Amino acid sequence: MKAIQLNAFGEADVLGLSDVEVPVPRDEEVLIRVSAAGVSFVDVRQRLGVYNQASTRVGGISFPHVPGSQAVGTVVALGPTANRALHGRKVVAHVRKGAYAEYLIAPGPDCVVVPDDADEAVLAAIPMQGLTAYCLLTASTVLKAGESILVHAAGGGVGSIAVQIAKIMGAGPVIATAATPEKRDYALAMGADFAIDYERPDWPSQVLQATGGRGVDVLLESIGGDVFERNFECLADFGRCVIFGSARGPGKPVEPRRLMTRCQSLAGFYLPVLYDDVERTSQGLQFLVDHVVAGNINVRIAEEIPLAEACRAHRMLEGREVIGAVVLRP
Numbered sequence: 001m002k003a004i005q006l007n008a009f010g011e012a013d014v015l016g017l018s019d020v021e022v023p024v025p026r027d028e029e030v031l032i033r034v035s036a037a038g039v040s041f042v043d044v045r046q047r048l049g050v051y052n053q054a055s056t057r058v059g060g061i062s063f064p065h066v067p068g069s070q071a072v073g074t075v076v077a078l079g080p081t082a083n084r085a086l087h088g089r090k091v092v093a094h095v096r097k098g099a100y101a102e103y104l105i106a107p108g109p110d111c112v113v114v115p116d117d118a119d120e121a122v123l124a125a126i127p128m129q130g131l132t133a134y135c136l137l138t139a140s141t142v143l144k145a146g147e148s149i150l151v152h153a154a155g156g157g158v159g160s161i162a163v164q165i166a167k168i169m170g171a172g173p174v175i176a177t178a179a180t181p182e183k184r185d186y187a188l189a190m191g192a193d194f195a196i197d198y199e200r201p202d203w204p205s206q207v208l209q210a211t212g213g214r215g216v217d218v219l220l221e222s223i224g225g226d227v228f229e230r231n232f233e234c235l236a237d238f239g240r241c242v243i244f245g246s247a248r249g250p251g252k253p254v255e256p257r258r259l260m261t262r263c264q265s266l267a268g269f270y271l272p273v274l275y276d277d278v279e280r281t282s283q284g285l286q287f288l289v290d291h292v293v294a295g296n297i298n299v300r301i302a303e304e305i306p307l308a309e310a311c312r313a314h315r316m317l318e319g320r321e322v323i324g325a326v327v328l329r330p
């Protein structure tokens with residue numbers, strides 16, 4: 001089969017198309033013929049080798065490596081103890097690796113059956129990016145109805161889904177940030193009540209204005225750099241800031257005692273910690289699929305790209321060109 005295989009860390013052109021053996025499912029695993037695989041910023045960071053640095057304290061990868069952690073496709077073979085009912089069904093899968101390929105092995109319990117006529121491209125952007133958004137708001141903190149929330153980079157995959165989940169949970173106001181007018185329009189179309197340009201130096205005061213001067217109860221932080229410090233200008237008393245990315249680098253060291261005087265909390269989130277928590281991840285994936293099918297969660301597919309051009313998809317994400325998500329089509 002054709003697969004994108006990584007044999008070294010580096011720029012996007014390390015993502016070469018290779019011929020590899022079709023994998024054989026073992027135990028509870030299933031073999032999925034992939035129809036669409038979602039591309040995420042995590043794939044970019046992994047390709048750059050960021051997760052293989054001791055300083056990140058997170059798990060790395062070994063070569064050769066087929067990237068990709070989210071896909072949609074049809075189950076075509078089963079491991080000896082896999083759930084027989086999955087055979088022939090269209091599923092979404094959240095996996096640790098391997099989705100940039102014509103065939104993918106996934107643990108059966110990590111697959112959720114979807115209707116045959118469901119939008120494959122939209123669902124392909126859901127498993128990893130959607131689970132991140134879902135778990136940020138249900139595990140790292142619990143967003144309550146009526147609470148205000150700030151979602152940074154809401155023009156991207158995780159951010160745009162987080163906006164929609166926050167609305168489903170009854171939060172408000174839901175405030176989005178994004179760097180371009182097109183991305184801000186997209187965040188508003190996804191349900192955000194306000195969309196703010198966080199390249200403008202006065203963005204924290206705009207957040208304060210949108211919350212009647214209180215600041216937000218929950219803040220989803222994936223940017224880092226200069227943005228990290230400024231978050232505290234618009235976090236409410238008892239506000240919870242959840243860190244799950246560092247697109248602009250880590251920023252300055254944190255002084256924990258600054259949290260005390262305003263009763264604030266800082267939490268972290270890293271999806272691989274939940275890899276073995278099948279109950280939570282299955283529940284999250286089912287929630288996401290149900291809401292996509294019901295039309296409450298949508299993802300704009302910026303482009304569907306042939307598998308062989310995975311490097312172009314990565315360049316689009318690195319160039320911050322993508323509004324919504326890009327998916328690969330084998």
Ligand SMILES: NC(=O)c1ccc[n+]([C@@H]2O[C@H](COP(=O)([O-])OP(=O)(O)OC[C@H]3O[C@@H](n4cnc5c(N)ncnc54)[C@H](OP(=O)(O)O)[C@@H]3O)[C@@H](O)[C@H]2O)c1
Pocket residue numbers: 039040041042045128129132153154155156157158159177178179180183222223243244245246247248269270271272317318319320322324325
């Ligand atoms: N902790 C976890 O388990 C976990 C899981 C999934 C994702 N993540 C993180 O969550 C974030 C969003 O992931 P995603 O897949 O949704 O990404 P995405 O679709 O590529 O969106 C990322 C957004 O970040 C903003 N950004 C700011 N500075 C950037 C830079 N230097 N390079 C690229 N983008 C930049 C861009 O928005 P503007 O152009 O509007 O600034 C972009 O739309 C990433 O930081 C990713 O690493 C973490």
